[in-house]
Amino acid sequence: MGLIGDSLIVVFSQILFFTFAWIFFLRKIFKDNEVHQKTIIFVFSITFALSCTMFELVTFEILDVLDSYSRRFYWQIILFITLADVIVVLPYLISYYITANFSYLPNNSKIRFLSSFVLFLLYLYFFWKIGVSFPISSPRHSFFSFEPCIGRVGVIGVTIMALLSGFGAVNYPYTSMSLFIHPVSQVDIDASEKRLMQTINMILAKKRRLCLAELENKVSCNIVLADHISCLEEVSRQLFLELHQLRCAKQRIEYSNTFQGKYFNVLGYFFCGYCIWKILISIINILFNRVGLQDPITRGIDIAVHYFGFSVDVPFWSQQISFWLVGVIVVTSIRGLLLTLTKFFYAIASTKSSNVIVLFLAQVMGTYFISSVVLLRMNMTAEYRTILTQILGDLQFQFYHRWFDVIFLVSTVCSIFFLYIAHKQAAETTSAQCWR
Known part of the structure; x- marks a missing residue:
C-alpha cells in the first residue's frame, strides 16, 4: 500500500478517535458543567486518540495490516508522542492549573509560571526516582531512550490497573449477586419516611418557638431551643441517609x-469464581516466582490436544483466538476505564478543581493504556509477543506481571475487608430500621 496510504489510514483513525473523545467529554464528563478552557478538552481528546491508536497498532500487527516498515514507524511516533504527553505535557499543565488555584499567590503571570515550573520539576524528580527502586529496565540504556520512560510509566500504570482490577473483581459480584441484597419491604420504607417527616415537623415547630422567643428576648430559652434544633437536624440527616439506603435496597x-x-446475578457468580481463581493464581505466582512463558491461549489448546486427543492446528487457532482475546481485552479496557473516569469525576469534581481533575484523569488514561500494552504482551502468541518486545524495548516484563499480582492481591484483600465492613453496617442499619 505504501507509506502514504498507510499514513492516511492512521491519520483517519486518529481523527475518529479524537472526535469520539471530544463528544464523550462534552456529553458525559462535562454534561452538567461549563468548560472554559478548550485546551483541556483538546489535550484529553489527544491523549485518548493516542491511547486507542496504540491498541489499533497491536491489532494491525496481528492482522498484518499496513507494511511492516510503516507499522514500526508509526509505533515509534505514537509511543514517543504518548510518552511526551504523559510525562511532560500533562504534568506541566496539572502543575500550572494547581498553582492557578492558589489564592495566596499574587496574580502575576511570571510568578505563576515559575511556581508551576518548580512544581513540575519536583514531579519529574519523583518520577525519575521510581527507576531507582524498581528493576524496570536494563541499566545500559541512555537517559533519553524509550525504555527508562516506558519502564517508569509502566510501574505507575500497572499499579493503577491492579488496584482497579482487584476492586472490580470483588465489587462486581457484590453489587450484582442477589446473595448480598438486604431484605426490605415497603412497610419498612413507609415507617422510615414517617419517622423522617415527624422529625422535620418537630424541627419546624421548634424553629417557630425559637422565633417567638427571639421576639420576647428570652436568651436562655433561645440557647436551649437552638441546641435542640441542631440535634434534631443531625437526627434528620441520619434518618434521610437510612431512608436512602432502604430505597436503594428495595x-x-x-x-x-x-x-x-x-x-447479571449469574454473571456475578461467574466473576466470583474468577476472583477466587485469580487470587489463588496470584498467590502461587508470588510464592513460587512463577511467570508464564507461554500465552494462556496456546497453553489451553496444548492441554486440550494432549489430554482430550483433539486434532487441531495449534499455531493457526492460537493466532485466531489470540486476536479475538486481544479485541475483547481492548474493548473492555477502554469501556471500563471511561466508565471509571466518569464516576470518579462526578464524585470529586468542583468548580475550581475541574481542570486539574480532567488533566489528571487524562494522565491516568495515558498511563493505563501504555501499561495495558506492556501486560497485553503476555496474552499474545510468541510471534506477536516478539514484535511487541522489539517495539517496547528491553524491559523486565516478568517484573511487571509479578508486580501486578502483588498489587492485585493487596487490592482484592482490602476491597473484601472494606466491603465486608460496609455490608455489615448496612445490614445492621436495615435491621434497626425494620425493628423500630
Whole structure:
C-alpha cells in the first residue's frame, strides 16, 4: 500500500478517535458543567486518540495490516508522542492549573509560571526516582531512550490497573449477586419516611418557638431551643441517609427479579469464581516466582490436544483466538476505564478543581493504556509477543506481571475487608430500621 496510504489510514483513525473523545467529554464528563478552557478538552481528546491508536497498532500487527516498515514507524511516533504527553505535557499543565488555584499567590503571570515550573520539576524528580527502586529496565540504556520512560510509566500504570482490577473483581459480584441484597419491604420504607417527616415537623415547630422567643428576648430559652434544633437536624440527616439506603435496597430487590437482573446475578457468580481463581493464581505466582512463558491461549489448546486427543492446528487457532482475546481485552479496557473516569469525576469534581481533575484523569488514561500494552504482551502468541518486545524495548516484563499480582492481591484483600465492613453496617442499619 505504501507509506502514504498507510499514513492516511492512521491519520483517519486518529481523527475518529479524537472526535469520539471530544463528544464523550462534552456529553458525559462535562454534561452538567461549563468548560472554559478548550485546551483541556483538546489535550484529553489527544491523549485518548493516542491511547486507542496504540491498541489499533497491536491489532494491525496481528492482522498484518499496513507494511511492516510503516507499522514500526508509526509505533515509534505514537509511543514517543504518548510518552511526551504523559510525562511532560500533562504534568506541566496539572502543575500550572494547581498553582492557578492558589489564592495566596499574587496574580502575576511570571510568578505563576515559575511556581508551576518548580512544581513540575519536583514531579519529574519523583518520577525519575521510581527507576531507582524498581528493576524496570536494563541499566545500559541512555537517559533519553524509550525504555527508562516506558519502564517508569509502566510501574505507575500497572499499579493503577491492579488496584482497579482487584476492586472490580470483588465489587462486581457484590453489587450484582442477589446473595448480598438486604431484605426490605415497603412497610419498612413507609415507617422510615414517617419517622423522617415527624422529625422535620418537630424541627419546624421548634424553629417557630425559637422565633417567638427571639421576639420576647428570652436568651436562655433561645440557647436551649437552638441546641435542640441542631440535634434534631443531625437526627434528620441520619434518618434521610437510612431512608436512602432502604430505597436503594428495595430497588436492587426489584431489579434482581427482572431478566437482566437474573442475568447479571449469574454473571456475578461467574466473576466470583474468577476472583477466587485469580487470587489463588496470584498467590502461587508470588510464592513460587512463577511467570508464564507461554500465552494462556496456546497453553489451553496444548492441554486440550494432549489430554482430550483433539486434532487441531495449534499455531493457526492460537493466532485466531489470540486476536479475538486481544479485541475483547481492548474493548473492555477502554469501556471500563471511561466508565471509571466518569464516576470518579462526578464524585470529586468542583468548580475550581475541574481542570486539574480532567488533566489528571487524562494522565491516568495515558498511563493505563501504555501499561495495558506492556501486560497485553503476555496474552499474545510468541510471534506477536516478539514484535511487541522489539517495539517496547528491553524491559523486565516478568517484573511487571509479578508486580501486578502483588498489587492485585493487596487490592482484592482490602476491597473484601472494606466491603465486608460496609455490608455489615448496612445490614445492621436495615435491621434497626425494620425493628423500630
